[in-house]
Amino acid sequence: xPPGPGLAVVLGSVDRSAxxxxxxxxxxxxxxxxxxxxxxxxxxxxxxxxxxxAAEPKSTARYDDEQRLxxxxxxxxxxxxxSEAYTAVQVRLAFDLVRRLPMVLDALxxxxxxRERALAFADALQHVDDQVAAAVAAKxxxxxxxxxxxxxxxxxxxxxxxxxxxxxxxRYRKAELPPLSRSAGYLAPVGSRVVxxxxx
Numbered sequence: 001x002p003p004g005p006g007l008a009v010v011l012g013s014v015d016r017s018a019x020x021x022x023x024x025x026x027x028x029x030x031x032x033x034x035x036x037x038x039x040x041x042x043x044x045x046x047x048x049x050x051x052x053x054a055a056e057p058k059s060t061a062r063y064d065d066e067q068r069l070x071x072x073x074x075x076x077x078x079x080x081x082x083s084e085a086y087t088a089v090q091v092r093l094a095f096d097l098v099r100r101l102p103m104v105l106d107a108l109x110x111x112x113x114x115r116e117r118a119l120a121f122a123d124a125l126q127h128v129d130d131q132v133a134a135a136v137a138a139k140x141x142x143x144x145x146x147x148x149x150x151x152x153x154x155x156x157x158x159x160x161x162x163x164x165x166x167x168x169x170x171r172y173r174k175a176e177l178p179p180l181s182r183s184a185g186y187l188a189p190v191g192s193r194v195v196x197x198x199x200x
Contacts (some may be wrong), residue, residue, distance in 0.1 A: 007030065011027075036112075040108040043098065051072070069091075093119060093122050096125075101125065103134075124157065136156065
């Protein structure tokens, strides 16, 4: 059964104490696929919220100008009780998955990738142009389910460096920054008002 509302209903009816030893791994795998689906939906919710929260009440308008996105990101952090820095990172990740890496978001929603692997794609591909990002992601996304997170990161670095040799230099320059600068620079904030306090 594909992940989604139907699987949620089925899993909601499961009596864990009655699940036999050989079926417990299947239960955990099914729950993990459902969790990935919910996380993909949350990513899409974040993007819609940031684009639409600046609209008038009762409006379904969406905006993409930087100032409105910046203001909505701050407001969304208040709603979720997230710091500005953490909210900005999560919003940028969401925008990257929705707009630059839709194939990765689709794999997350289908339960083929977990959140950590999806974020590994966004992290590794943040410093390359959209065309390279899409090409590398399309090449690896179908195989990523069978790799550990460390293996996926290695594959991403290899293919990024082949497609864009300058990416290695940019990665090294980032690694030379102090830790706070690295965390603040990861997936640049939507606007300019992020305070890199590192909390979430």
